[in-house]
Amino acid sequence: MKKLLLIMGLALGITGAASAQQTFILSTIKHKGFISMTAGYSLPTVSPFGKINEKMMGHGQSGQASVGYLLGRRLGAVATFSHVTNTIRKEVLIESASGQGLGQDSWEASASNCSLQALMVGPMVTITRGRFLLDAQLTGGYALATSPHTELRSEFSRQPLSMITPSQKTKALAVGAGLTARFKLNRWLAAHASAQYITADIKYDNMTQEIQIGQQITSQPLPVSQPVVGLLNLGGGLSLLF
Numbered sequence: 001m002k003k004l005l006l007i008m009g010l011a012l013g014i015t016g017a018a019s020a021q022q023t024f025i026l027s028t029i030k031h032k033g034f035i036s037m038t039a040g041y042s043l044p045t046v047s048p049f050g051k052i053n054e055k056m057m058g059h060g061q062s063g064q065a066s067v068g069y070l071l072g073r074r075l076g077a078v079a080t081f082s083h084v085t086n087t088i089r090k091e092v093l094i095e096s097a098s099g100q101g102l103g104q105d106s107w108e109a110s111a112s113n114c115s116l117q118a119l120m121v122g123p124m125v126t127i128t129r130g131r132f133l134l135d136a137q138l139t140g141g142y143a144l145a146t147s148p149h150t151e152l153r154s155e156f157s158r159q160p161l162s163m164i165t166p167s168q169k170t171k172a173l174a175v176g177a178g179l180t181a182r183f184k185l186n187r188w189l190a191a192h193a194s195a196q197y198i199t200a201d202i203k204y205d206n207m208t209q210e211i212q213i214g215q216q217i218t219s220q221p222l223p224v225s226q227p228v229v230g231l232l233n234l235g236g237g238l239s240l241l242f
Contacts, residue, residue, distance in 0.1 A: 040235015047230030060086030
C-alpha cells in the first residue's frame with residue numbers, strides 16, 4: 001500500500017512539474033498577432049442610437065472572424081467580420097396585427113430570421129498574464145442588415161386575408177466593443193471566450209406590404225422603419241497565434 005501511494009505521489013509530482021514547466025515556457029513566448037474564429041449566442045440589447053425594439057427580436061446565433069496585430073507592447077489593431085442572425089417573435093407580430101379589427105386568436109404568423117453582417121476595424125489593448133491573454137477592442141465600420149420576410153394570415157368576411165412584407169437589405173454605420181480571454185494550449189494555438197457588442201443605426205425606407213383579400217391584391221408603402229440594433233454576442237473558439 002505504501003509503495004502504491006509512493007508511486008502515485010511521484011506520478012503526481014512529475015505531472016505537476018511538467019505542467020509548471022510547460023506553463024513557464026508558454027508564458028515566455030511572445031506573440032505579435034492572432035487569427036481567431038468564434039461561434040456563439042446572440043442576444044438583443046440596448047443601443048446608444050436609440051431604443052431597440054427588443055420585443056420584436058429574439059435570440060440568435062453569431063459567428064466572427066478576427067485578425068489582430070500588436071504594434072507596440074500592448075497596443076495593436078484588430079479587424080473583425082461578424083455575421084449574426086436573430087429570430088423574430090411571432091406573438092409580437094400577431095399583437096401588432098390585432099389592431100386591424102380581428103382578434104389575436106384569428107391570426108397565423110410566420111417570419112424568417114433577420115441578419116446583420118458587420119466589417120469593422122479599430123484599436124486593441126492586450127494584457128498578458130502567464131498563459132492567459134486578455135484583449136479589449138473598440139471597432140467601427142459598416143454593416144449590411146437584412147429585415148425578416150413576414151407573413152400574417154387570417155380571414156375577413158369569410159375571405160382569406162394575408163399581409164406579406166418582403167425582406168429588405170440596407171447598409172449602415174456600425175460600432176462595436178469586445179473582450180476576449182485566450183488561454184495558450186501550445187506555441188501556436190489558444191482557446192478563447194469572448195463577449196462582443198455590435199450596434200448599427202439601420203434605416204429601411206422603401207418597404208412595402210402586400211395585402212390580399214380573396215383574389216384582390218393591393219400593395220402599399222410602409223412608413224420608414226428604423227429598428228435600432230444592439231446585439232451582445234457571447235461565444236468561444238480557437239485562435240492561431242503568431
